[in-house]
Amino acid sequence: MSSAFITCAVTGSGDTVGKSDKVPFTPEAIANDCIAAAKAGAAVVHIHVRDPITGAPSREVEYYAEVVDRVRSSNVDPVINLTAGMGGDVTFGSVERPLPLAEEGTDMVGATERLDHVRKILPEICTIDCGSMNFGEGDYVMTNTPSVLAEMARQVQELGVRPEIEVFDTGHLWQAKSLVEQGLIADPVMVQLCMGIPWGAPADLNTFMAMVNNIPESWTFSAFSIGRKQLEYVALAAIAGGNVRVGLEDNLYLDRGQLATNQDLVERAVAILSGMNIDIMNADDVREKMQLTRHG
Template sequence: MNFEVFITAAVTGAGDTAAKSEHVPVTPRRIADAAIDSARAGAAIAHLHVRDPKTGKGARDVALYREAVEYIRAADVDVVINLTAGMGGDVVFGAGEAPLPLDPAGTDMVGPTERLAHVAELRPEICTLDCGTMNFSLGDYVMTNTPSTLRAMARQVQALGVKPELEVFDAGHLVFVHDLIREGLIDGAPMIQLCMGIPYGAPDDPLTLMALVHRLPRDAVFSAFSIGRNQLPFVAMAALAGGNVRVGLEDNLFLSRGVKATNGQLVERARTILEAMGARVLGPAEVREKLGLRRSGKDA
């Protein structure tokens, strides 16, 4: 078991959840407020997407990221900022017998540099790197991350001095993680997020989780989470497996059956679970030291 655990709050995501809960933040100010509230509740890291304020859908507008990040940095609470770099890798095929042309409403494919434009400008301490392609949930959407794109992104992130959080959704993604490390594209101890329970990735049963844990690089610092109703049970599961935890409205909307959660409430519940297990929850300064993070900001 890990007795010194950090909590990541994934406060909004890019999924179709804003219409399902009034607590899902959409505007940059509300996203920033959610990150700040989560930090006050005990999260050391805030994982951020942004959304189009008019539609509520996931976006990759640098101006939206800038507004959210600047507000967090000006707040009177410390938190490590972790920006997604997953947007811009979305392919939605046409249905049935007509896979082409691609569905323009959901397809958004751009190159590595454009996917990292907000990271290059804002220089967060961490950004994500989704380590593979997969059929993501139902329908004809494919989360698309080719090896050449990911290597190009890893090189750019490395040059920026930003720590990549390597997102692993299935066992094959860990194979690619080992490739990146062997090729010298990851500096220091790798930071890995095991993303469980997402169709059609790794299921969130204990045996699958431990199979992935046993395939981790020897010096990896890892977290694990599950989506939906298993998010809070996975707080205990992740710590027992030797890892850290992630909660938040990106992955789960409820505190208990029928009770909608805020991000802060999910972090508070995670902290309660961990402390009841005898674990100590780490603050942002300790996480920076543990992960070897460089100071954030454009002038870092």
């Protein structure tokens, strides 16, 4: 019987709080959703934090610490996966006057500061967004230069945290291989294929399989699509030999017109995988497979 693990991305940093009252944004609510997702069958919880008053995305270390403390002190024990993608955000001024940069939506800091929360909390996994790209509409660009990525990978390796490489397009996978070849990311390598984000890799089957077919055989991969294809990708990722990701970071709906909770989405993923006779790995299975180091 083949096996797969489920990651739940519980809140993200997108403009979703105003679109669904199910999206958690206080540290307590984010932690509660992590716990509920783990009880429902998620082995890994992927965590962003937000301003607890406004719901806006945040890099505040203390918010991360509160979320992780609440999860670690609960009666479940999921693998903790913290984003390290915040702090690489550029929003240009306008089409005619790109400079100065827009203050709203721009948050650029150095590699070390982007990892402050990882350094303090020492999760088992943190993400590295392996590339830059136009990200959705308007003038926002996700910005991760090769030198910054190399330094972040070096620091994460030094901390003993396993990086999950987030790949949004084919060139990002190429750059990920380069970081591995440079010795900045160690085996076992873990990659997340992020499909359907404008303007990265579209969520069609040909593009997805082109990405899968270019992943080295020894690497472990997961995959997801944003929006309505999220639940389709539960089956598709598993059929392709990978693991799956669901959660309100990427999709707000369980069915047409029915807003989901994170628990709902994990339960649906469990049902899909179980119906395909795929064994669902627990957190300790993932720890053993990915050789994760538990701190704290």
